[in-house]
Amino acid sequence: MSESATGYRVSAAGLLLTYWCNARCEHCYELSGPQRGGWMSVEAARGHWAALKRLGAEAAGLHVGGGEPFGDFERLAAVVRAAREAGLEGVGYVETNGFWATDDGLVRERLAELREAGMRQISISCDVFHQAFVDPAGPQRLWRVAREVLGEAGVRARRWRFLQSPRDLRKATAEEREAAYREAMAAHPERMTGRAAGRLARLLPRWPGEKFREERCGDGLEEAGHVHVDPAGWVFPGTCAGILLGRADERTGLDEVLARPAGEVRRVLAARGPWGLREELGSPLGFKNEPDGYADKCHLCTSVRTFLFRTGKFAAELGPREVYEED
Numbered sequence: 001m002s003e004s005a006t007g008y009r010v011s012a013a014g015l016l017l018t019y020w021c022n023a024r025c026e027h028c029y030e031l032s033g034p035q036r037g038g039w040m041s042v043e044a045a046r047g048h049w050a051a052l053k054r055l056g057a058e059a060a061g062l063h064v065g066g067g068e069p070f071g072d073f074e075r076l077a078a079v080v081r082a083a084r085e086a087g088l089e090g091v092g093y094v095e096t097n098g099f100w101a102t103d104d105g106l107v108r109e110r111l112a113e114l115r116e117a118g119m120r121q122i123s124i125s126c127d128v129f130h131q132a133f134v135d136p137a138g139p140q141r142l143w144r145v146a147r148e149v150l151g152e153a154g155v156r157a158r159r160w161r162f163l164q165s166p167r168d169l170r171k172a173t174a175e176e177r178e179a180a181y182r183e184a185m186a187a188h189p190e191r192m193t194g195r196a197a198g199r200l201a202r203l204l205p206r207w208p209g210e211k212f213r214e215e216r217c218g219d220g221l222e223e224a225g226h227v228h229v230d231p232a233g234w235v236f237p238g239t240c241a242g243i244l245l246g247r248a249d250e251r252t253g254l255d256e257v258l259a260r261p262a263g264e265v266r267r268v269l270a271a272r273g274p275w276g277l278r279e280e281l282g283s284p285l286g287f288k289n290e291p292d293g294y295a296d297k298c299h300l301c302t303s304v305r306t307f308l309f310r311t312g313k314f315a316a317e318l319g320p321r322e323v324y325e326e327d
Protein backbone atom coordinates (compact mmCIF):
# COMPACT_ATOMS: atom_id res chain seq x y z
CA MET A 1 0.00 0.00 0.00
CA SER A 2 1.33 3.42 -0.85
CA GLU A 3 0.15 7.03 -0.63
CA SER A 4 0.51 10.07 -2.83
CA ALA A 5 1.15 13.48 -1.27
CA THR A 6 -2.55 14.06 -0.59
CA GLY A 7 -3.27 10.53 0.57
CA TYR A 8 -4.62 8.89 -2.59
CA ARG A 9 -3.91 5.30 -1.73
CA VAL A 10 -2.61 2.99 -4.44
CA SER A 11 -2.51 -0.72 -3.82
CA ALA A 12 -2.77 -1.84 -7.44
CA ALA A 13 -1.97 -0.21 -10.76
CA GLY A 14 -2.36 -1.45 -14.29
CA LEU A 15 -0.82 -0.16 -17.50
CA LEU A 16 -3.31 -0.57 -20.36
CA LEU A 17 -0.95 -1.00 -23.29
CA THR A 18 -3.58 -0.52 -25.98
CA TYR A 19 -7.29 -0.31 -26.73
CA TRP A 20 -6.70 -2.77 -29.59
CA CYS A 21 -8.13 -6.26 -29.06
CA ASN A 22 -8.84 -9.23 -31.30
CA ALA A 23 -12.22 -9.51 -29.53
CA ARG A 24 -15.03 -7.01 -29.11
CA CYS A 25 -16.64 -8.31 -25.92
CA GLU A 26 -20.03 -7.04 -24.86
CA HIS A 27 -18.91 -6.49 -21.25
CA CYS A 28 -15.76 -4.51 -22.14
CA TYR A 29 -15.62 -1.34 -20.07
CA GLU A 30 -13.11 0.26 -22.44
CA LEU A 31 -14.89 -0.42 -25.75
CA SER A 32 -11.81 -2.27 -26.99
CA GLY A 33 -11.84 -4.12 -30.29
CA PRO A 34 -10.07 -4.82 -33.59
CA GLN A 35 -11.02 -1.37 -34.85
CA ARG A 36 -9.04 0.32 -32.08
CA GLY A 37 -5.36 1.25 -32.19
CA GLY A 38 -2.81 3.21 -30.22
CA TRP A 39 -0.08 1.66 -28.08
CA MET A 40 1.72 2.90 -24.98
CA SER A 41 5.42 3.48 -25.69
CA VAL A 42 8.01 1.61 -23.65
CA GLU A 43 9.42 4.98 -22.56
CA ALA A 44 6.02 6.09 -21.24
CA ALA A 45 5.62 2.79 -19.40
CA ARG A 46 9.04 3.23 -17.83
CA GLY A 47 7.95 6.65 -16.57
CA HIS A 48 4.77 5.22 -15.03
CA TRP A 49 6.73 2.40 -13.36
CA ALA A 50 9.21 4.94 -11.97
CA ALA A 51 6.32 6.94 -10.49
CA LEU A 52 4.92 3.78 -8.93
CA LYS A 53 8.35 3.05 -7.48
CA ARG A 54 8.33 6.53 -5.89
CA LEU A 55 4.91 5.70 -4.45
CA GLY A 56 6.31 2.53 -2.93
CA ALA A 57 4.06 0.21 -4.96
CA GLU A 58 4.61 -3.51 -4.52
CA ALA A 59 5.04 -5.80 -7.50
CA ALA A 60 2.09 -8.04 -6.61
CA GLY A 61 -0.42 -5.28 -7.40
CA LEU A 62 1.21 -4.14 -10.64
CA HIS A 63 -0.16 -5.46 -13.89
CA VAL A 64 -0.24 -5.01 -17.63
CA GLY A 65 -3.43 -5.32 -19.65
CA GLY A 66 -5.28 -3.78 -22.54
CA GLY A 67 -7.13 -4.21 -24.83
CA GLU A 68 -5.07 -7.29 -25.58
CA PRO A 69 -1.39 -6.72 -24.76
CA PHE A 70 -0.24 -9.83 -26.65
CA GLY A 71 -1.14 -8.03 -29.88
CA ASP A 72 2.45 -6.68 -29.77
CA PHE A 73 4.50 -9.23 -27.84
CA GLU A 74 7.88 -7.50 -28.18
CA ARG A 75 6.45 -4.30 -26.73
CA LEU A 76 4.75 -6.24 -23.93
CA ALA A 77 8.01 -7.97 -22.96
CA ALA A 78 9.87 -4.64 -23.04
CA VAL A 79 7.22 -2.99 -20.84
CA VAL A 80 7.45 -5.81 -18.28
CA ARG A 81 11.25 -5.56 -18.33
CA ALA A 82 11.01 -1.79 -17.81
CA ALA A 83 9.42 -2.33 -14.39
CA ARG A 84 12.66 -3.80 -13.04
CA GLU A 85 14.69 -1.17 -14.85
CA ALA A 86 12.66 1.40 -12.90
CA GLY A 87 13.66 -0.27 -9.63
CA LEU A 88 10.50 -2.33 -9.02
CA GLU A 89 10.66 -6.02 -8.19
CA GLY A 90 8.70 -6.98 -11.28
CA VAL A 91 5.11 -7.10 -12.45
CA GLY A 92 2.46 -9.06 -10.56
CA TYR A 93 0.54 -10.27 -13.59
CA VAL A 94 -0.23 -9.79 -17.26
CA GLU A 95 -3.80 -10.13 -18.51
CA THR A 96 -4.71 -11.88 -21.76
CA ASN A 97 -7.62 -13.67 -23.37
CA GLY A 98 -5.22 -16.32 -24.77
CA PHE A 99 -6.16 -15.85 -28.44
CA TRP A 100 -2.50 -16.11 -29.42
CA ALA A 101 -1.92 -19.48 -27.70
CA THR A 102 -2.08 -21.56 -30.86
CA ASP A 103 0.99 -23.74 -30.28
CA ASP A 104 2.61 -25.24 -27.16
CA GLY A 105 6.12 -24.19 -28.23
CA LEU A 106 5.11 -20.58 -28.81
CA VAL A 107 3.34 -20.39 -25.45
CA ARG A 108 6.32 -21.91 -23.63
CA GLU A 109 8.73 -19.50 -25.31
CA ARG A 110 6.67 -16.37 -24.60
CA LEU A 111 5.91 -17.25 -20.98
CA ALA A 112 9.57 -18.02 -20.31
CA GLU A 113 10.56 -14.65 -21.78
CA LEU A 114 7.98 -12.81 -19.66
CA ARG A 115 9.07 -14.70 -16.54
CA GLU A 116 12.69 -13.68 -17.18
CA ALA A 117 11.52 -10.11 -17.73
CA GLY A 118 9.88 -10.06 -14.28
CA MET A 119 6.27 -11.24 -14.73
CA ARG A 120 5.07 -13.37 -11.82
CA GLN A 121 1.71 -14.58 -13.08
CA ILE A 122 -0.40 -14.79 -16.22
CA SER A 123 -4.09 -13.95 -15.76
CA ILE A 124 -6.42 -15.51 -18.31
CA SER A 125 -9.63 -13.65 -19.13
CA CYS A 126 -12.09 -16.37 -19.96
CA ASP A 127 -15.88 -16.08 -19.92
CA VAL A 128 -18.83 -16.37 -22.26
CA PHE A 129 -18.25 -12.85 -23.57
CA HIS A 130 -14.73 -13.71 -24.71
CA GLN A 131 -15.93 -17.07 -25.98
CA ALA A 132 -17.98 -15.26 -28.63
CA PHE A 133 -14.61 -14.33 -30.22
CA VAL A 134 -11.82 -16.57 -28.91
CA ASP A 135 -11.31 -20.25 -29.72
CA PRO A 136 -11.57 -21.94 -26.28
CA ALA A 137 -8.56 -24.12 -27.18
CA GLY A 138 -6.28 -21.05 -26.78
CA PRO A 139 -6.95 -20.22 -23.12
CA GLN A 140 -7.03 -23.93 -22.26
CA ARG A 141 -3.60 -24.47 -23.86
CA LEU A 142 -2.30 -21.36 -22.12
CA TRP A 143 -3.52 -22.63 -18.74
CA ARG A 144 -1.87 -26.04 -19.20
CA VAL A 145 1.49 -24.76 -20.47
CA ALA A 146 1.58 -21.87 -17.98
CA ARG A 147 1.37 -24.35 -15.10
CA GLU A 148 4.45 -26.14 -16.53
CA VAL A 149 6.44 -22.94 -17.11
CA LEU A 150 5.31 -20.73 -14.22
CA GLY A 151 4.08 -23.27 -11.70
CA GLU A 152 0.63 -23.57 -10.15
CA ALA A 153 0.79 -20.12 -8.56
CA GLY A 154 1.90 -18.59 -11.85
CA VAL A 155 -1.49 -18.72 -13.53
CA ARG A 156 -5.03 -17.70 -12.69
CA ALA A 157 -8.25 -17.44 -14.66
CA ARG A 158 -11.16 -15.09 -14.63
CA ARG A 159 -13.29 -17.18 -14.57
CA TRP A 160 -12.17 -20.71 -13.86
CA ARG A 161 -15.64 -22.15 -14.44
CA PHE A 162 -15.65 -20.97 -18.06
CA LEU A 163 -12.14 -22.21 -18.66
CA GLN A 164 -12.92 -25.62 -17.26
CA SER A 165 -16.20 -26.07 -19.17
CA PRO A 166 -15.79 -23.80 -22.17
CA ARG A 167 -18.44 -22.93 -24.70
CA ASP A 168 -17.53 -22.01 -28.23
CA LEU A 169 -19.96 -19.20 -29.01
CA ARG A 170 -18.20 -17.96 -32.13
CA LYS A 171 -20.81 -19.47 -34.42
CA ALA A 172 -23.76 -19.25 -32.02
CA THR A 173 -26.90 -17.38 -32.99
CA ALA A 174 -27.69 -14.05 -31.34
CA GLU A 175 -30.36 -15.82 -29.26
CA GLU A 176 -27.93 -18.50 -28.07
CA ARG A 177 -25.36 -15.89 -27.08
CA GLU A 178 -27.91 -13.82 -25.22
CA ALA A 179 -29.08 -16.89 -23.30
CA ALA A 180 -25.46 -17.66 -22.34
CA TYR A 181 -24.88 -14.04 -21.30
CA ARG A 182 -28.03 -13.97 -19.16
CA GLU A 183 -27.07 -17.18 -17.43
CA ALA A 184 -23.49 -15.97 -16.82
CA MET A 185 -24.64 -12.61 -15.43
CA ALA A 186 -27.08 -14.33 -13.07
CA ALA A 187 -24.16 -16.25 -11.56
CA HIS A 188 -21.51 -13.50 -11.85
CA PRO A 189 -23.04 -10.02 -12.05
CA GLU A 190 -21.21 -7.58 -14.30
CA ARG A 191 -21.11 -3.83 -13.72
CA MET A 192 -22.96 -2.04 -16.50
CA THR A 193 -20.21 0.33 -17.58
CA GLY A 194 -18.70 0.87 -21.02
CA ARG A 195 -20.03 -1.42 -23.72
CA ALA A 196 -22.03 -3.40 -21.14
CA ALA A 197 -24.25 -0.36 -20.54
CA GLY A 198 -25.13 -0.23 -24.23
CA ARG A 199 -25.21 -3.96 -25.03
CA LEU A 200 -25.84 -6.10 -21.94
CA ALA A 201 -28.07 -3.92 -19.76
CA ARG A 202 -31.02 -4.58 -22.10
CA LEU A 203 -30.82 -8.28 -21.10
CA LEU A 204 -31.35 -7.44 -17.41
CA PRO A 205 -34.29 -6.11 -15.38
CA ARG A 206 -34.22 -2.30 -15.26
CA TRP A 207 -35.57 0.28 -12.85
CA PRO A 208 -36.15 4.04 -12.84
CA GLY A 209 -33.02 6.00 -11.90
CA GLU A 210 -34.56 6.97 -8.53
CA LYS A 211 -33.96 3.42 -7.33
CA PHE A 212 -30.25 4.28 -7.09
CA ARG A 213 -30.79 7.56 -5.25
CA GLU A 214 -29.02 6.40 -2.08
CA GLU A 215 -26.06 4.67 -3.73
CA ARG A 216 -22.71 6.42 -3.27
CA CYS A 217 -19.27 5.82 -4.80
CA GLY A 218 -16.97 7.24 -2.14
CA ASP A 219 -14.87 4.18 -1.44
CA GLY A 220 -14.27 3.34 -5.06
CA LEU A 221 -13.40 6.86 -6.13
CA GLU A 222 -11.79 8.64 -3.22
CA GLU A 223 -9.65 5.75 -2.11
CA ALA A 224 -9.51 3.86 -5.36
CA GLY A 225 -6.72 1.52 -4.42
CA HIS A 226 -6.63 0.37 -8.01
CA VAL A 227 -5.78 2.74 -10.88
CA HIS A 228 -5.34 2.21 -14.60
CA VAL A 229 -3.20 4.22 -17.03
CA ASP A 230 -4.25 4.12 -20.67
CA PRO A 231 -1.97 4.21 -23.76
CA ALA A 232 -2.01 8.02 -23.85
CA GLY A 233 -1.34 8.36 -20.11
CA TRP A 234 -4.92 9.04 -19.01
CA VAL A 235 -5.40 7.81 -15.47
CA PHE A 236 -8.67 6.48 -14.06
CA PRO A 237 -9.88 4.47 -11.08
CA GLY A 238 -9.49 0.79 -11.89
CA THR A 239 -13.20 0.07 -11.77
CA CYS A 240 -14.54 3.29 -13.33
CA ALA A 241 -13.05 3.82 -16.78
CA GLY A 242 -13.89 7.23 -18.19
CA ILE A 243 -13.52 9.22 -14.94
CA LEU A 244 -10.20 10.98 -15.35
CA LEU A 245 -7.81 11.63 -12.51
CA GLY A 246 -5.50 13.39 -14.97
CA ARG A 247 -2.88 12.62 -17.58
CA ALA A 248 0.57 11.28 -16.78
CA ASP A 249 3.22 12.18 -19.33
CA GLU A 250 6.88 13.19 -19.57
CA ARG A 251 6.15 16.45 -17.70
CA THR A 252 3.70 15.17 -15.07
CA GLY A 253 4.36 11.90 -13.29
CA LEU A 254 1.65 9.47 -12.29
CA ASP A 255 2.42 10.24 -8.63
CA GLU A 256 1.75 13.96 -9.28
CA VAL A 257 -1.54 13.13 -10.99
CA LEU A 258 -2.65 11.06 -8.02
CA ALA A 259 -1.80 13.88 -5.63
CA ARG A 260 -4.31 16.26 -7.24
CA PRO A 261 -7.60 17.03 -5.52
CA ALA A 262 -10.76 15.50 -6.96
CA GLY A 263 -12.63 17.46 -9.63
CA GLU A 264 -16.33 18.28 -9.61
CA VAL A 265 -17.54 15.02 -11.23
CA ARG A 266 -15.58 12.86 -8.83
CA ARG A 267 -16.64 14.92 -5.80
CA VAL A 268 -20.33 14.67 -6.69
CA LEU A 269 -20.10 10.92 -7.38
CA ALA A 270 -18.27 10.32 -4.10
CA ALA A 271 -20.74 12.32 -2.05
CA ARG A 272 -24.04 11.61 -3.82
CA GLY A 273 -23.50 8.80 -6.34
CA PRO A 274 -24.79 8.79 -9.94
CA TRP A 275 -28.26 10.10 -8.99
CA GLY A 276 -26.55 13.15 -7.52
CA LEU A 277 -24.49 13.50 -10.71
CA ARG A 278 -27.72 13.47 -12.69
CA GLU A 279 -29.33 16.08 -10.42
CA GLU A 280 -26.37 18.43 -9.98
CA LEU A 281 -24.63 18.32 -13.34
CA GLY A 282 -26.81 16.41 -15.82
CA SER A 283 -30.31 17.85 -15.41
CA PRO A 284 -29.24 21.53 -15.56
CA LEU A 285 -27.68 20.82 -18.96
CA GLY A 286 -30.71 18.91 -20.26
CA PHE A 287 -30.03 15.26 -19.38
CA LYS A 288 -33.12 13.06 -19.70
CA ASN A 289 -33.56 9.62 -18.09
CA GLU A 290 -33.44 6.56 -20.35
CA PRO A 291 -37.11 5.67 -20.83
CA ASP A 292 -36.42 1.94 -20.21
CA GLY A 293 -34.59 2.61 -16.93
CA TYR A 294 -31.29 1.32 -15.58
CA ALA A 295 -29.92 -2.09 -14.63
CA ASP A 296 -27.60 -0.83 -11.89
CA LYS A 297 -26.05 2.35 -10.53
CA CYS A 298 -23.12 2.16 -12.96
CA HIS A 299 -25.57 2.04 -15.89
CA LEU A 300 -27.14 5.28 -14.67
CA CYS A 301 -23.65 6.74 -14.11
CA THR A 302 -22.50 5.77 -17.61
CA SER A 303 -25.62 7.29 -19.12
CA VAL A 304 -25.14 10.62 -17.31
CA ARG A 305 -21.37 10.69 -17.91
CA THR A 306 -21.79 9.97 -21.61
CA PHE A 307 -24.25 12.87 -21.84
CA LEU A 308 -21.85 15.17 -19.96
CA PHE A 309 -18.89 14.00 -22.07
CA ARG A 310 -20.78 14.95 -25.22
CA THR A 311 -21.44 18.46 -23.92
CA GLY A 312 -17.66 18.99 -23.89
CA LYS A 313 -17.92 20.87 -20.58
CA PHE A 314 -16.01 18.36 -18.48
CA ALA A 315 -13.10 17.55 -20.78
CA ALA A 316 -10.60 17.48 -17.89
CA GLU A 317 -12.67 14.95 -15.96
CA LEU A 318 -14.47 12.77 -18.49
CA GLY A 319 -12.64 10.92 -21.23
CA PRO A 320 -10.86 9.70 -23.18
CA ARG A 321 -13.05 9.52 -26.26
CA GLU A 322 -12.25 5.80 -26.73
CA VAL A 323 -14.15 4.95 -23.54
CA TYR A 324 -17.29 6.87 -24.54
CA GLU A 325 -17.63 6.37 -28.29
CA GLU A 326 -17.43 3.28 -30.47
CA ASP A 327 -15.41 3.64 -33.67
Ligand code: SF4
Pocket residue numbers: 193216217220221239240269274297298301302
Ligand atom coordinates in the same frame (compact mmCIF):
# COMPACT_ATOMS: atom_id res chain seq x y z
S1 SF4 B 1 -21.62 4.48 -10.34
FE1 SF4 B 1 -20.01 5.43 -11.60
S2 SF4 B 1 -18.50 6.16 -10.15
FE2 SF4 B 1 -19.83 4.72 -9.04
S3 SF4 B 1 -18.79 2.72 -9.17
FE3 SF4 B 1 -20.21 2.85 -10.92
S4 SF4 B 1 -19.03 3.68 -12.67
FE4 SF4 B 1 -17.87 4.07 -10.76
